[in-house]
Amino acid sequence: MIMISLKKNTFDMSKLYFISLGCTRNLIDSEVMIGYLQKNGYSITLDLKKSDVIVVNTCGFLQEAREEAYQILDEVFKNKKNRSKVIITGCMANLFKDDLVKRYPEIFSIITAGHLENILDTIKVKQINTSILSHLQKKDLTRTITTPKHLAYLKIAEGCSKRCAYCIIPKIKGPLKSRSISSILKEFKLLIKNGVYEVNLIAQDLLDFQKDQNIKRGLITLVKEILKIKKDFWLRLLYVYPDDITDEFIDLLASDIRICKYLDIPIQHISDNILKKMNRKTSKKRIFEIFEKIKSKMPDFSFRTSIMVGFPGETEKDFNELIDFIKKFQIDNLAVFKYSNEKHALSYNMKDQVDEKVKQQRFDILTKLQFELTQKRNKKLIGKSFDVLIDGYHKDSNLLAVARNYSQAYDIDSSIIINDIAKIKSFGKIQKVKIIDSSGYDLIASI
Numbered sequence: 001m002i003m004i005s006l007k008k009n010t011f012d013m014s015k016l017y018f019i020s021l022g023c024t025r026n027l028i029d030s031e032v033m034i035g036y037l038q039k040n041g042y043s044i045t046l047d048l049k050k051s052d053v054i055v056v057n058t059c060g061f062l063q064e065a066r067e068e069a070y071q072i073l074d075e076v077f078k079n080k081k082n083r084s085k086v087i088i089t090g091c092m093a094n095l096f097k098d099d100l101v102k103r104y105p106e107i108f109s110i111i112t113a114g115h116l117e118n119i120l121d122t123i124k125v126k127q128i129n130t131s132i133l134s135h136l137q138k139k140d141l142t143r144t145i146t147t148p149k150h151l152a153y154l155k156i157a158e159g160c161s162k163r164c165a166y167c168i169i170p171k172i173k174g175p176l177k178s179r180s181i182s183s184i185l186k187e188f189k190l191l192i193k194n195g196v197y198e199v200n201l202i203a204q205d206l207l208d209f210q211k212d213q214n215i216k217r218g219l220i221t222l223v224k225e226i227l228k229i230k231k232d233f234w235l236r237l238l239y240v241y242p243d244d245i246t247d248e249f250i251d252l253l254a255s256d257i258r259i260c261k262y263l264d265i266p267i268q269h270i271s272d273n274i275l276k277k278m279n280r281k282t283s284k285k286r287i288f289e290i291f292e293k294i295k296s297k298m299p300d301f302s303f304r305t306s307i308m309v310g311f312p313g314e315t316e317k318d319f320n321e322l323i324d325f326i327k328k329f330q331i332d333n334l335a336v337f338k339y340s341n342e343k344h345a346l347s348y349n350m351k352d353q354v355d356e357k358v359k360q361q362r363f364d365i366l367t368k369l370q371f372e373l374t375q376k377r378n379k380k381l382i383g384k385s386f387d388v389l390i391d392g393y394h395k396d397s398n399l400l401a402v403a404r405n406y407s408q409a410y411d412i413d414s415s416i417i418i419n420d421i422a423k424i425k426s427f428g429k430i431q432k433v434k435i436i437d438s439s440g441y442d443l444i445a446s447i
Contacts, residue, residue, distance in 0.1 A: 016042040017051035019076075020146075021069055022059025024153045024202050024238070026090055027146065030057045033089065033119050035142035040120050048076065053085050053123055060091030060172060062340040073104060087111065087122055091172045095344060097128060113158070113173075148391055150197040150428030151410055156184050156222065157203035161212065162241075164268075165279045165347040166311065166339060169204060176204075176212045181222050188226055197428060198234040198389060200409070206237055207244040220252055227256050234389065236260040236409060242267060243281045245290050254297050260406040264304040265290070270325040271318035274311050279346070284321070291329050302407030304333035309366065310359030311339045312350035319362050326369060330377065333413040334370045338363050371441070374414075378438035385434045388416055388445070392427045403433065403445070414441035423447035 016037055020030035033055060034044070045051050054076055059065040069092055076086060085108040088100055093110045100107060109122035121127070145152050159173040191199055201222075203209060210218025219237075226235060237253075240263050253259055269275055272284050294301050307322055326334065338359040341348055386405045394400035394417060401418040408414055418424065418433060424447060425431060433445035 014042050014052040015045040015047075015050055017045055017048050017054045018057070019055070019072060020057045021072070022057070022061070022065060022090065024200070025155055025158070025204075026057055026059060028143070028153055028155045028202075029090070029113050029116060030055075031143045031146055032116050033057070034146065035144035036116070036119055038144055039142045048079055049081055051080065051084055053087065054080060055087045055089060055119075058088060058090035058092035060094075060096050061167075061169065062337075063342065064340065066092060066096065070103070077104060077106065085109070085123060087119070089113070089116075089119075095168065095172050101128075145194075145196075147410070148428065149195055150389070151200070151391070152191050152196045152198075153200045153202050154184065154187060154191065155179075155202050156206065156219075157209050157212075160204040161208070162205070162281075163279050163346065165277065165350070166268075166308065166342070166345050168342050168344045171344050173204070176208055178208075178210045178212050178218065181218075181225060184222060185225055189229065192229070192231050192233060195428070197232075197430075198236060198410070200236045200238050202238045205239060205241040205243075207240055207249070217248075220249060223252060223259070227258065233258055234260050234406065236262060238264045238409065240265055241282075242287050242290050247293070250294055250297055253294070253301075261298050261300060262302045262304070262407055262409065263294075264409070266306040268306065268308045269311065269314075269318070269322065270307075271314075271321045274314055274318050277313055277347075277350070278311060287325075295329075300407075302332045303329065304335075304409065304413065305331055306335040306337060307366070308337045308339050309362040310354040310356075312341075312347055312354065313352040314339075314354055314362075322366065323369065326366065326373070330373060331370070332377075332407055333409070334366075335412075336363055336366045336370070374441055375438070378441075378443055381435045381443060382437065383435065385432055386416075386445075387430050388433050389430055390418070390424055390427050391415070393421075401427075403431075414443070416443045416445050418445055418447065420446050 018030060018034055020027055042053065048054065056073060056076065058069040088107055088110045089112065092100060093112045097110050100110065108126050110128045111119060111122045157176060157178040159176045160170050161176040188199060206219050209222065235258055242265055253261065267287055268278060268280060270284050270287060275283060291303065309319065339354065341353065388403040388405045390401060390403045391410065392402065394402050399421065401421045401424055403416045403418055404410065405416065416433065417439065431447060433447055435443050435445050437444040
């Protein structure tokens with residue numbers, strides 16, 4: 001069971017500066033490490049130059065992510081005080097540890113997610129402690145929530161047993177490892193007890209939950225158990241691949257108002273030609289059927305997806321199928337990626353690699369199209385009212401607040417900007433707003 005600490009220790013031995021990169025699954029690992037270090041007397045500082053220990057939790061999924069980590073580490077080593085110890089964790093600590101040591105010989109320690117409970121030892125004694133184990137199998141780990149107090153992520157599994165040709169996550173995180181339903185329910189109830197209203201279930205693919213234990217309906221069973229809890233909350237399901245979306249699952253989504261009518265379905269592509277090369281276990285026909293069934297049962301359902309341009313062998317015809325898909329289904333929130341040719345991926349030596357200029361052109365076309373479609377959808381929302389969850393002040397001004405309705409996931413999707421904050425009762429609560437305008441991807445509203 002992962003215990004959750006929402007308060008910092010008052011005693012202070014050393015100052016900790018923490019940088020968490022990458023996805024929300026990484027963020028939970030960061031929260032476990034922060035909680036454990038705070039429990040042992042470390043206090044958080046926002047000043048790098050005053051820190052005694054600097055922990056960088058890296059993302060190594062793509063070359064672009066690794067370059068970001070290198071840029072941050074360059075700044076860390078340039079600006080830290082001489083005695084500060086730098087600890088590297090996360091994806092790069094596993095698959096790219098040799099590159100890290102070669103580039104930064106002054107790194108004090110390297111540790112991966114399977115050894116997070118040893119983070120204190122890695123600060124005291126210089127070491128490299130790596131494996132593809134997961135801390136989810138550990139017990140009695142303290143976790144400090146770093147998101148707004150009314151929102152939290154709950155990781156139900158780690159790793160992945162799929163064989164998508166472009167992806168190196170299985171080599172970084174290892175095969176699928178699911179938590180027990182009882183441990184998840186205990187953590188969920190503790191989150192709710194401590195004032196969390198929105199809980200986001202996360203895993204590489206939620207519908208793979210318990211497949212490592214030869215259980216096929218694990219997620220459905222888990223969600224049904226969560227819904228037995230007699231409390232008000234938002235339950236959001238992030239990262240659901242289309243492979244195993246069934247009628248039973250769709251019925252479950254529609255069965256309870258507390259389940260956000262929202263899914264993040266990373267389809268990556270829609271062309272059967274490319275899906276096959278990617279080793280994706282679905283098809284264009286199947287994806288269409290899923291989106292149409294969900295919309296038929298829940299017309300106001302909101303979709304988020306990610307798509308990749310420039311996969312080896314992607315033709316103009318394949319790319320045009322992506323354009324048609326986006327136009328047809330009016331995806332609410334879309335992430336577009338350019339294919340990154342990772343040397344540890346199955347696709348690394350594939351023929352017909354797409355030129356970088358072509359990738360960029362296709363990327364620009366899709367992002368421009370998505371923006372135009374979003375603008376049109378936003379204009380149609382002006383004058384309508386929604387129940388929204390008030391997150392807090394706007395990052396640029398305390399005269400504005402930000403909120404989201406069920407169709408917007410925290411930190412990754414667009415948001416609703418509120419301009420009459422005097423009427424807000426409290427952050428972290430539901431209030432009704434009226435949309436009065438739009439700005440970029442965001443909506444503007446009044447209470």
